[in-house]
Amino acid sequence: MKNTDGSTPHIIVSGGSRGLGKGIVEALLTAGYRVSTFSRKATPFTEATAANPAFFFETADISDSDSxxxxxxxxxTKHGTPFGLINCAGIARDGVIATIKNEQVGELLAVNLAGTIHLTRAVVRQMLLSKSGGSIINISSIIGLRGYSGLAAYAATKGGMDAMTRALARELGPRSIRVNSIAPGYLETEMIHGLGEGQKLQIIRRTPLGRLGKPEDVTGAVLFFLSAASAFITGQVLTVDGGITC
Ligand SMILES: NC(=O)c1ccc[n+]([C@@H]2O[C@H](COP(=O)([O-])OP(=O)(O)OC[C@H]3O[C@@H](n4cnc5c(N)ncnc54)[C@H](OP(=O)(O)O)[C@@H]3O)[C@@H](O)[C@H]2O)c1
Structure with missing residues (x-):
């Protein structure tokens, strides 16, 4: 795929150092995109990929708008005006509502919601000035759609991202920028390390496709939303969860 001027499209991915973000970065590089990503810490993956000229990584904290x-x-400056933005950086903090601490609530809101809004603002300003359109993909969660006991604050941030998707689709559609959410089910990443074996087995039993997801189960949907195959789709939430919410 190429931009209208013949250059390779540039995609920004938040939280591309590990987990789902890493899987997305790998899939985008394989598909021929140029990719910029950040997280608070470098990882063996970002260090090993640093020599690839299509890849740019820098440490940044999404909860800090200046950063x-x-x-x-x-x-x-490195790769030109982005065509795509994948809002993937996120954290999960569990805690029942009666005892969840201010710091946990504050951290969830600052990273998953305010951080996503701040990054989207910075990237959309660039897209609007270039007038070449774009595609924004918010990685939300089935927890925001269906809920999960003990994850009310996390669910609020993910439901908030889906609400942002719909509002921005209306705001940016006239400027040829599409905005969609992908709501994954349970993926085998560090984020679910806190789940016990019993909880994981219960999730697998309730999943029609009979397993947890992997980052590569989600990357096809990302490539679809970036491509012309989804040119008339905006403001939607696509669930990628092995059928657990069906
Ligand atoms: N795993 C699941 O089951 C699942 C299901 C549905 C949705 N999701 C969503 O998918 C996304 C990725 O999750 P994951 O499972 O890949 O989690 P993960 O393995 O914990 O990776 C999270 C990524 O976000 C980055 N990050 C966290 N806080 C950050 C901050 N303040 N500033 C910049 N980067 C930050 C992390 O890097 P640093 O820590 O170095 O900053 C890392 O690159 C999240 O939005 C999550 O809510 C996950």
Whole structure:
């Protein structure tokens, strides 16, 4: 795929150092995109990929708006105006509502919601100035759609991302920028390490496809939303969960 001027499209991915974000970065590089990503810490993956000229990584903290604004500027200097943004960086903190701590609530809101909004603002400013359209993909969660006991604050942030998807689809559609969410089910990443074996087996039993998801189960949907195959789709939430919510 190429931009109208013949260059390779540039995609920004938040949280591409490990887990789902890493899987997305790998799939995008394989598909021929240029990719910029950040997280708070470098990982063996970002270090091993640093020599690839299509890849740019810098440390940044999405909960710090100055940090993400600076990252977006450097990424644009490195690879040009982005065509795509994948809002993937996120954290999960469990805690029942009666005892969840202020710090846990604050951290969830700052990373998953405010951070996503700040990064989207910085990238959309670039997209609007270039007038070449784009595709934004918010990685939300089935927890935001269906809930999960003990994850009310996390669920609120993910439901909030889906709400943002719909509002931005209306705001940015006239500028040829599409906005969609992908709501994954339970994926085998560090994020679910806190689940006990019993909980994982229960999830697998309730999943029609009979297993937990992997990052590569989600990357096809990401490539679809970036491609012309989804040119008339915006404001949607696509569930990728092995059927657990069906
Ligand atoms: N795993 C699942 O079952 C599942 C299901 C549905 C949705 N999701 C969503 O998928 C996304 C990725 O989750 P994952 O499972 O891949 O989690 P993960 O393995 O814990 O990876 C999270 C990524 O986000 C980055 N990150 C976290 N806090 C950050 C911050 N303040 N600033 C910048 N980067 C930050 C992490 O890097 P650093 O820690 O170095 O900053 C890492 O790269 C999340 O939005 C999550 O809510 C996951």
């Amino acid at each position: 993400v604004t600076a990252f977006a500027k450097t990424a644009q």
